[in-house]
Amino acid sequence: MMRHLVREWRFLLGQNNVVILLCLCCALSSFAIYSGHQEIVAQHFTIERLQLAQQQDQQDILAKHKTPGSLAYYQFHLTYQTPSHLSFAALGDRDLYPWKHRIRMLALEGQIYESDVANPELAYIGKFDFSFLISVLAPLFVILMLHDIIANERNKGRYELLVVTASGSIVLWGYKTLVRFLALSLSMLAPFYIGSALNDVPLYDVLHVSILVLAYLAFWAALTLWFGRQSIFAPRIAATLIGFWVAVTCVIPITGNLLIEKNIEVPKGSEILLLQREIVNQAWDIPAETSLTEFVKTHPEYRVYTEMSEGFHWKWYYAFQQLGDQAVAHLAFDYRNAILTKFDLGGYIAMFAPPVLMRRQLSRMAQTDVISALRYEQSIRDFHQALRLYYYPYLFELHLFDESTLADMPQYSDFARL
Numbered sequence: 001m002m003r004h005l006v007r008e009w010r011f012l013l014g015q016n017n018v019v020i021l022l023c024l025c026c027a028l029s030s031f032a033i034y035s036g037h038q039e040i041v042a043q044h045f046t047i048e049r050l051q052l053a054q055q056q057d058q059q060d061i062l063a064k065h066k067t068p069g070s071l072a073y074y075q076f077h078l079t080y081q082t083p084s085h086l087s088f089a090a091l092g093d094r095d096l097y098p099w100k101h102r103i104r105m106l107a108l109e110g111q112i113y114e115s116d117v118a119n120p121e122l123a124y125i126g127k128f129d130f131s132f133l134i135s136v137l138a139p140l141f142v143i144l145m146l147h148d149i150i151a152n153e154r155n156k157g158r159y160e161l162l163v164v165t166a167s168g169s170i171v172l173w174g175y176k177t178l179v180r181f182l183a184l185s186l187s188m189l190a191p192f193y194i195g196s197a198l199n200d201v202p203l204y205d206v207l208h209v210s211i212l213v214l215a216y217l218a219f220w221a222a223l224t225l226w227f228g229r230q231s232i233f234a235p236r237i238a239a240t241l242i243g244f245w246v247a248v249t250c251v252i253p254i255t256g257n258l259l260i261e262k263n264i265e266v267p268k269g270s271e272i273l274l275l276q277r278e279i280v281n282q283a284w285d286i287p288a289e290t291s292l293t294e295f296v297k298t299h300p301e302y303r304v305y306t307e308m309s310e311g312f313h314w315k316w317y318y319a320f321q322q323l324g325d326q327a328v329a330h331l332a333f334d335y336r337n338a339i340l341t342k343f344d345l346g347g348y349i350a351m352f353a354p355p356v357l358m359r360r361q362l363s364r365m366a367q368t369d370v371i372s373a374l375r376y377e378q379s380i381r382d383f384h385q386a387l388r389l390y391y392y393p394y395l396f397e398l399h400l401f402d403e404s405t406l407a408d409m410p411q412y413s414d415f416a417r418l
Helices: 002-013 016-064 068-074 108-113 130-146 149-155 159-165 169-198 203-228 234-263 269-285 288-295 300-305 314-327 329-350 354-366 370-395 403-408
Strands: 077-080 100-103
Touching: 002 016, 002 169, 016 068, 016 077, 016 100, 016 130, 016 169, 068 314, 068 370, 077 370, 100 108, 100 370, 108 269, 108 314, 108 329, 108 370, 130 169, 130 203, 130 234, 130 354, 149 169, 169 203, 203 234, 203 354, 234 329, 234 354, 269 314, 269 329, 288 314, 314 329, 314 370, 329 354, 329 370
Parallel strands: none
Antiparallel strands: 077 100
């Protein structure tokens, strides 16, 4: 066996066109890993820079504002979604959905959807990262490497002689196919292994990605060899395979996405933002008693503390801020459900489009998909709710507020999740 493998390696290294193709694969993989790594390094740097700025801002705010109402109004809280170890290989939807926010204890939904400005057409293209290389471009390299293994022998008139003299099909085609397959896989995975070492990726995840990649490439290799046995003309084989690749990479996903977009209506974040702002602004023209009466329906523990001895009180202000969130809660709920429905329907389309399925698998492992983005969004809501529960007793004057109580203020790090 080793003798046959060594012989095929020598044959492969003697073919300049194959060596150039393998070098191109390695160069593209290296560039994908490098660009993904640089993007994640930049995101980590941004988070660290914002954390330092947040600390300085908090110190300045605490020096100027001593009452709970003004402190809650002026103080921003940094929230962020830290990239996972595998994010460098599959950037996923981190360029479509926000992964950082600075929020205040005002109406929250508008703050979340202020950043809802991503161009959905970008989802059809995506960034050039390792997952794009493997799912979209790697099948083309497999086709180029393997489509003419049998056809060339037939065109040169050696096929029948080889079949008669060879001791078996494995010796005849198996070793050549295996060597080319391993060479192509290694040229793409080697840069990934280097990137994994730089990003401290756990060994289990490295093995998991390797198995996924090898299984995916093996699927395309088997498909290529099957088509290769059906014709003696290499150009016809390549054209058929590339046509299939175009269908599963472009035609089926784009058609499916268009059907989903047409049939699943998603409320726009800008509409949620504008409606909430309109409701909050209208609250200034409504009697404070009306807003507070509505507020205590969800917080009955403050029912006996709704009287106001002056024209303005922070408890009234934050009460109608929460009412603004409650007024658009159904739209925010519909938004999240529609996004999840589209994601689930996209999974059915991916069953007929292997490149899409591969990208979904890698982005799920890297926690850079829609599910992860919505979990981050939910963590912001949980944190904001904790802030309200922290401030309300002081705003409604159930408890005295002083600097010692700041130690009990919720921190986003306790709510952060991937």
